[in-house]
Amino acid sequence: MFPTSTQRKSWMFSDEKDLTRLREAANRKFIAQHRKNMTDEECAQYFLSAPEESTLIKRYEYHMREFCRRFVPPMPRTVAGTAFHYLKRFYVKNSVMDYHPKEILVTCVYLACKVEEFNVSIEQFVSNIKGDTSKASNIILNNELLLMQQLNYNLTIHNPFRPVEGFIIDLKTRSNLHNPDNLRTGIDEALDQLFLTDACLLYAPSQLALAATLHSARKNKENLDSYVTETLLGPNAEKELSDLIEIVRKIRSLLVKQLETPSNQQIKIIEKKLEACRNQENNPESEIYKRKMQDLLDDEEEFQAKKYAKLLKEQARKETKIIGINRIISPSA
Amino acid sequence: MDDQVCPRCKTTKYRNPSLKLLVNVCGHSLCENCVELLFIKGSGNCPQCNIPLRKTNFRLQLFEDSAVEKDIDIRKRILKDFNKKEEDFSSLDEYNNYLEEVETIIYNLCNNIDVLETNKKIEQYKKENKEFILKNKIKLSKEEAELEELLEEEKEIKLMKQKELKQLEQDEKMKKIQQKEALIDELMFSDTNAKNIIDTFKQSALSDSTKTAESSKAAAAKITKFSSGVKVFQKNQQSFLPVPKVEEGPLYSYKPLEVFYNGPTPPSWADLQRLGYLNNVTEASLEEHASGYTIDLFCMKALQEAFSGLFYVPNKKTE
Numbered sequence: 001m002f003p004t005s006t007q008r009k010s011w012m013f014s015d016e017k018d019l020t021r022l023r024e025a026a027n028r029k030f031i032a033q034h035r036k037n038m039t040d041e042e043c044a045q046y047f048l049s050a051p052e053e054s055t056l057i058k059r060y061e062y063h064m065r066e067f068c069r070r071f072v073p074p075m076p077r078t079v080a081g082t083a084f085h086y087l088k089r090f091y092v093k094n095s096v097m098d099y100h101p102k103e104i105l106v107t108c109v110y111l112a113c114k115v116e117e118f119n120v121s122i123e124q125f126v127s128n129i130k131g132d133t134s135k136a137s138n139i140i141l142n143n144e145l146l147l148m149q150q151l152n153y154n155l156t157i158h159n160p161f162r163p164v165e166g167f168i169i170d171l172k173t174r175s176n177l178h179n180p181d182n183l184r185t186g187i188d189e190a191l192d193q194l195f196l197t198d199a200c201l202l203y204a205p206s207q208l209a210l211a212a213t214l215h216s217a218r219k220n221k222e223n224l225d226s227y228v229t230e231t232l233l234g235p236n237a238e239k240e241l242s243d244l245i246e247i248v249r250k251i252r253s254l255l256v257k258q259l260e261t262p263s264n265q266q267i268k269i270i271e272k273k274l275e276a277c278r279n280q281e282n283n284p285e286s287e288i289y290k291r292k293m294q295d296l297l298d299d300e301e302e303f304q305a306k307k308y309a310k311l312l313k314e315q316a317r318k319e320t321k322i323i324g325i326n327r328i329i330s331p332s333a
Numbered sequence: 334m335d336d337q338v339c340p341r342c343k344t345t346k347y348r349n350p351s352l353k354l355l356v357n358v359c360g361h362s363l364c365e366n367c368v369e370l371l372f373i374k375g376s377g378n379c380p381q382c383n384i385p386l387r388k389t390n391f392r393l394q395l396f397e398d399s400a401v402e403k404d405i406d407i408r409k410r411i412l413k414d415f416n417k418k419e420e421d422f423s424s425l426d427e428y429n430n431y432l433e434e435v436e437t438i439i440y441n442l443c444n445n446i447d448v449l450e451t452n453k454k455i456e457q458y459k460k461e462n463k464e465f466i467l468k469n470k471i472k473l474s475k476e477e478a479e480l481e482e483l484l485e486e487e488k489e490i491k492l493m494k495q496k497e498l499k500q501l502e503q504d505e506k507m508k509k510i511q512q513k514e515a516l517i518d519e520l521m522f523s524d525t526n527a528k529n530i531i532d533t534f535k536q537s538a539l540s541d542s543t544k545t546a547e548s549s550k551a552a553a554a555k556i557t558k559f560s561s562g563v564k565v566f567q568k569n570q571q572s573f574l575p576v577p578k579v580e581e582g583p584l585y586s587y588k589p590l591e592v593f594y595n596g597p598t599p600p601s602w603a604d605l606q607r608l609g610y611l612n613n614v615t616e617a618s619l620e621e622h623a624s625g626y627t628i629d630l631f632c633m634k635a636l637q638e639a640f641s642g643l644f645y646v647p648n649k650k651t652e
Contacts, residue, residue: 002642003595014647158638166639169632172613204642206596233597233643240644247646 002204006154011089013201022092024050030095034279047277048270053096055262056270060101061087061196062261068109071128075118081159083112084195090150092201098279099143106136107143115155139284160191160200163209171213175227186216190255197254203247210244211251339364341371341380355391359384360403360443362394400443407442411435414459416469512538596643599636605629610636 002008013019027050035043048056064087068080086108091101106129113120122140126133148155164187171180190212194200199208210228217224233241280286337346337354344364346352353365361381363371371377372388379386396402415435422428441451459466516534520527605611606629614628 003593163639166635169613173610204645206642243646
C-alpha cells in the first residue's frame with residue numbers, strides 16, 4: 001500500500017521548487033568537486049547548468065519512452081513506469097555530469113524488468129540496444145549496483161496503472177457512466193504524458209490515476225464530478241475533497257500545459273558540452289575509467305597479498321611468544 | 334596344563350582343544366573318546382593296569398597328577414566307613430592313633446602295598462563297628478541338614494532385604510512424580526505468583542524427604558547403611574532444584590491488521606459480491622484458477638490501490 005511505503009516516506013517531494021532545489025544542489029556539488037581553479041565565469045562556460053541538465057533529462061525521458069515502446073518482447077506498462085520512477089529518482093540526487101543519462105537509462109529499464117518480474121535475460125535485453133551489445137551489457141551490469149545504491153534500495157514502486165483499473169471497476173459498479181472502458185485510451189495518453197513530468201515524485205499514484213481518469217472523461221464530454229464528490233469520497237469529507245480537487249487541478253494543469261520539447265540543436269550543444277565536462281571516472285570510454293577498473297582489480301590482488309603478509313607476521317609473533325625465541329628464517333626467505 | 338596327553342591315543346590338548354581327560358578308581362587317565370570306545374559295554378579293564386572298571390565311575394580329572402585323583406577317590410571311600418569323630422574317643426592319643434591307622438590304610442591302598450591285607454582289615458573294622466558307622470552316618474547327615482538350613486535362612490533374609498529396598502525406592506519415585514504433577518497443576522491453574530508456588534513446593538518436598546528418611550531409619554536401621562538407600566535420599570533433595578525456572582513471555586494475541594489507507598475506505602470482501610463489483614471484472618480462466626487465483630483478489634487489490642493515498646497532501650509530508 002502506498003501510504004505506508006518507502007515511496008511515500010522517502011521519494012515524495014513537497015513541490016516543484018523542492019525538486020529544483022535538490023537538482024541545483026546536486027549540480028553545485030559536482031561543480032564544486034571538479035572546478036579546480038576555474039573562475040565562476042569559466043565554470044558557467046565549462047559545466048552544465050541545472051536547467052540544462054533538466055532539459056537533457058527530459059530528452060532522455062523521451063528516449064526511454066521510445067525504448068520501452070519498441071522493446072522486444074513487448075513489456076508491460078508497469079515496467080516502463082517503474083523505470084521512469086528510477087530515472088527521476090536517480091537524477092534528483094545526482095548530476096548528469098557525474099553519470100551519463102544514456103547509461104543510467106538502460107540500467108533503469110533493466111532493473112525495472114527485474115523488479116516487475118518481467119523476465120528478460122541480459123542477452124535478450126541488450127539485443128534491443130543499437131551498437132556494441134557486449135559493451136552495453138558491461139555498462140548495465142556495472143551500473144546496476146550503483147543505481148540500486150543511489151535509490152537507497154527502495155525498489156518497490158507503486159504505479160498508477162492498477163489504481164486506474166480500480167477506478168474503472170468502481171465506475172462500472174457505482175456510477176451511471178455509460179461505458180467506462182471508453183475512457184481507457186484517454187487515460188493511457190494522460191498517464192504517458194504525466195510520466196514525462198515530475199508528477200510521480202509529487203503526487204500519490206491513485207491521485208495520478210484519478211486525475212487521468214477525470215481528464216479523459218472531460219475529453220469524452222462526460223461529467224464525473226458527482227461520482228467523485230458523492231460516491232467516491234462519501235459524505236463528511238469536505239476537507240479531503242477540497243484538497244483532492246486542488247491536487248487533481250494541479251495534475252491536470254500539467255497535462256494541459258504543452259510540454260516544451262527541446263530542439264535538437266539545443267540538445268546537441270548540451271551534449272557536446274557534457275562530453276567535455278562529464279566525470280571521466282565514470283565514462284567507460286575514457287582512459288581514466290579503464291585505469292580505475294584496472295586499479296580496482298590490482299587492489300584486490302594487492303589486498304590479498306597484504307593479508308597474507310599480515311597473517312605470516314602474526315604467526316611469527318605468536319610463535320616467539322610461545323617458544324621464547326625468534327623464528328629461524330630460512331636463507332631463502 | 335601344557336601337555337595333557339591321553340596315554341592311549343596320544344591326543345594332546347594342543348591338537349584337540351576340547352580334549353577331556355577322565356580318571357577312574359585306579360588313577361589312570363583316559364580321554365573321553367577312548368572311554369567311549371573301550372567301555373561301550375559299560376564296563377571293561379583299564380588298559381594300563383588291567384583292573385576291571387565301570388564306565389559310570391569315570392569322572393573328570395581335576396588334578397594334573399592322576400595319583401592325586403586316585404588318592405582322593407580312595408580316601409572318600411574309606412572315610413565313609415571310618416567316620417569316627419574326636420568325641421568318640423576318650424583321649425586325644427586314641428583319636429590320633431585312629432587317624433594314623435586310617436592314613437596308613439589309605440596310603441597302602443594308593444600305593445598297592447599289601448592290598449589284600451588292608452582290605453581284610455577294612456572288612457574286619459566294618460564288621461566290628463557296623464552299628465557305630467551307621468549311627469555316625471545318621472549323625473553326619475543331621476549335621477549337614479542343619480548346616481543347609483542355616484544357609485537357606487541366610488538366603489531368605491537377603492531376599493527380604495532386597496525386596497524392602499525396592500519397595501522403598503518405588504514409593505519414593507511415586508511420591509516425586511505426584512509432587513511434580515501437583516506443582517505443574519498448581520502452576521497451570523492458580524493465579525498466584527509462580528515463584529511463590531515453586532518455593533512452597535520446594536519446602537514441603539524437603540520436609541517430606543527428611544521425614545521419610547527418619548521413618549525408614551527407625552523401621553530398618555540396616556537399610557540406611559546400604560549405599561543405595563542413602564543415595565535415594567540424596568537424590569530426592571537435588572531433584573527439586575532444577576524445576577521450572579523458565580520464564581514465559583506474554584502470550585501472543587492476534588490483532589487484526591489495520592491498514593492505513595489515507596483515503597476513502599475501500600469496500601469489504603462481502604461488498605465485492607453484494608455491490609456487484611465482481612460483475613465488472615473479467616472472469617478468470619481455468620488455468621488461472623489452478624494456481625489459487627480468484628477474481629476477487631485482483632478486484633480487491635485494484636480497488637484498494639485506487640482508494641489508498643487519495644487524501645495524500647504533498648505539503649503535509651513529514652520530513
